[in-house]
Amino acid sequence: MTDTSALPDFDLMRFTPYRLAVAAQKTSEALARQYRARFDISIPEWRVLVHVAHAKDASVRDIEAQVVMEKSKVSRAATRLESIGYLKKSVNEGDRRLLRLSLTEKGQELMAELLPLAQSYQDEIEKQLGADFAKLEEGLQTMLARLEDPS
């Protein structure tokens, strides 16, 4: 009797990285559809904008590290945002290799619409999850900490 060497019964649907990916993808895209339609902004561009709005004068390097994005991706997003008039690039006079990304006035106005949109989406998530939100957050918190510093 030929042993078909039965494979382990591994179900993708119970694989944590996969579950995280699905949750991330669906939630991100749900919000992205909103601002993409209204403002023609991609997800990477949105992330750069949000970071710059939060931390004044960010460099590409800062964003790469903080926002977990390839620097070339950051660079291209910043370039496009500048060409549309939302961002201004200037040189850091202290270290002239670094860029200082900042919101233009038009960028400020954009973020005045975008940020409340994001905040209400976040509120919606918390409301939908109810008590489970805190649990999700606890789990995510320790997971992210481990990923940051694998002790």
Place this chain on the structure above:
Amino acid sequence: MTDTSALPDFDLMRFTPYRLAVAAQKTSEALARQYRARFDISIPEWRVLVHVAHAKDASVRDIEAQVVMEKSKVSRAATRLESIGYLKKSVNEGDRRLLRLSLTEKGQELMAELLPLAQSYQDEIEKQLGADFAKLEEGLQTMLARLEDPS
């Protein structure tokens, strides 16, 4: 005094979809590095393999739905996996539009290595998170359910 219209203080680092994305990306890539180096398999290809290993005779459509992947992505992954000799494509005789994807013997052997790798990575995650794993799972569970069926 010109009102700079201070923007809402929104921190990307506390935005749930973003946190999920980072967790998903880092955990997925950590495992992917392992099997990419050893077997030259991409993440989409890995997902297709895992699904086919779990559910015999999957069609592209099945995978698209179950694995949350664009059908063109599934199609290309399947095509490459077939060309490498891990997968076999045959026609579903009941409905000849459908494909029947199945593992070749070589594919079985591959999965006999890949699945334990994935399982031990999952075990590692659960071990690392300890008690927080159950919390993460509870949160993820209700979130995924909501995303599936937004009541």
Place this chain on the structure above:
DNA sequence: CTTTATTCGTTGCATATGCAATGAAGTCAA
């Protein structure tokens, strides 16, 4: 000071991706 290494941001290039269009197969109803 030069010379040698690093760091930062951009870009070239090959690959990956999403979306729309296509062709083949199947369903349904007249």
Place this chain on the structure above:
DNA sequence: TTGACTTCATTGCATATGCAACGAATAAAG
């Protein structure tokens, strides 16, 4: 049976992406 729709998988094409290479600026050695 024929003809209008629908479903499935593949593919063409435009865009997005990752990675390596580059030029400019700085830091570190000698």
